[in-house]
Amino acid sequence: xSDATPTIGKxxxxxxxxxxxxxxxxARHSGAxxxxxxxxxxxxxxxxxxxxxxxxxxxxxxxxxxGGADLVILAxxxxxxTTVATDIAPGLKAGAIVSDVGSVKNSVLKSVxxxxxxxxxxxxxxPVAGTEQSGPEAGFASLFDGRWCILTPPExxxxxxxxxxxxxxTKLGSKVDIMTADHHDLVLAITSxxxxxxxxxxxxxxxxxxxxxxxEVIKYSAGGFRDFTRIAxxxxxxxxxxxxxxxxxxxxxxxRFSEDLTALQRAIRWGDGDALxxxxxxxxxxxxxxxxxxxxxxxxxxGRPHDS
Ligand code: NAP
Numbered sequence: 021x022s023d024a025t026p027t028i029g030k031x032x033x034x035x036x037x038x039x040x041x042x043x044x045x046x047a048r049h050s051g052a053x054x055x056x057x058x059x060x061x062x063x064x065x066x067x068x069x070x071x072x073x074x075x076x077x078x079x080x081x082x083x084x085x086x087g088g089a090d091l092v093i094l095a096x097x098x099x100x101x102t103t104v105a106t107d108i109a110p111g112l113k114a115g116a117i118v119s120d121v122g123s124v125k126n127s128v129l130k131s132v133x134x135x136x137x138x139x140x141x142x143x144x145x146x147p148v149a150g151t152e153q154s155g156p157e158a159g160f161a162s163l164f165d166g167r168w169c170i171l172t173p174p175e176x177x178x179x180x181x182x183x184x185x186x187x188x189x190t191k192l193g194s195k196v197d198i199m200t201a202d203h204h205d206l207v208l209a210i211t212s213x214x215x216x217x218x219x220x221x222x223x224x225x226x227x228x229x230x231x232x233x234x235x236e237v238i239k240y241s242a243g244g245f246r247d248f249t250r251i252a253x254x255x256x257x258x259x260x261x262x263x264x265x266x267x268x269x270x271x272x273x274x275x276r277f278s279e280d281l282t283a284l285q286r287a288i289r290w291g292d293g294d295a296l297x298x299x300x301x302x303x304x305x306x307x308x309x310x311x312x313x314x315x316x317x318x319x320x321x322x323g324r325p326h327d328s
Pocket of ligand 1 (some may be wrong): 034035036037038039040059060061062063083095096097098103104115121122123124146147148149150151152153154155156211255258
């Protein structure tokens with residue numbers, strides 16, 4: 021976040037939750053927009069956003085917020101994108117850029133794209149940054165620092181609009197990557213969507229066990245379980261929409277995952293220690309590469325305090 025020259029005049033953020041409020045804070049902090057407005061259908065969320073001073077003005081309808089906006093960011097759950105796009109279409113100014121932060125890209129491209137009027141640029145995006153929390157109070161200005169933001173422009177996207185959107189995210193602290201929506205959905209299926217499904221599943225399984233009590237699961241959770249519970253505490257609406265909208269890629273990756281899990285099951289059954297050791301050595305190396313790439317730090321146990 022260096023140069024204070026705004027890349028955008030008026031920025032309209034639709035949905036002032038974790039990501040929308042973080043975009044507002046990062047845009048304010050970096051000077052990436054000269055005016056910031058937020059729309060949210062939740063009266064409580066809007067009141068919280070106002071109390072936090074996230075924007076210059078607050079709106080209960082998206083239609084009202086987008087008037088005169090140079091950049092509109094849809095920061096609502098993926099399942100709400102079509103409704104919002106329908107609502108804002110008549111109010112968009114010619115030359116505006118419409119983008120989004122949805123965790124799935126192909127369904128957004130296909131459902132929102134046709135609703136964007138001629139003369140308005142539509143370039144979907146996804147900041148690969150977040151937490152398990154939601155709502156305006158969960159946002160923070162540094163959320164995007166050093167994290168990737170993936171843009172998935174349609175084939176006929178305007179290069180100048182793509183440049184403006186890339187510059188905007190760079191100013192918010194992100195590194196920008198560009199790829200097709202299909203490829204994004206495959207990559208994120210394995211790096212984000214399937215891991216969340218595994219976490220939801222293992223926490224659900226532990227909850228249903230009859231031979232191990234729930235209080236034992238909680239008591240001994242430091243053995244690894246609690247790290248899954250962080251992910252499994254993620255917003256139910258958001259994640260329901262991710263799985264409903266990235267069905268093909270998730271099922272493809274889940275198929276691969278199930279085959280590999282079966283291979284591990286065999287290795288344990290037949291006492292194939294070499295197979296287990298080789299895999300665990302390889303996965304440890306992947307963790308090291310993530311740390312080396314600056315996508316996590318190597319503080320032991322995620323920096324949790326321990327008595328010495
Ligand atoms: P969030 O904290 O739940 O915020 C979503 C906000 O949108 C809520 O305030 C919600 O209000 C509001 N909203 C819902 N429908 C609306 C509509 N039709 N018009 C205006 N506002 C509406 O969720 P989030 O985590 O910021 O996620 C937002 C988007 O970012 C999702 O598409 C998600 O896939 C994507 N994303 C999330 C993460 C993450 O880690 N959380 C990371 C990257 C991308 P109500 O609460 O009243 O419904």
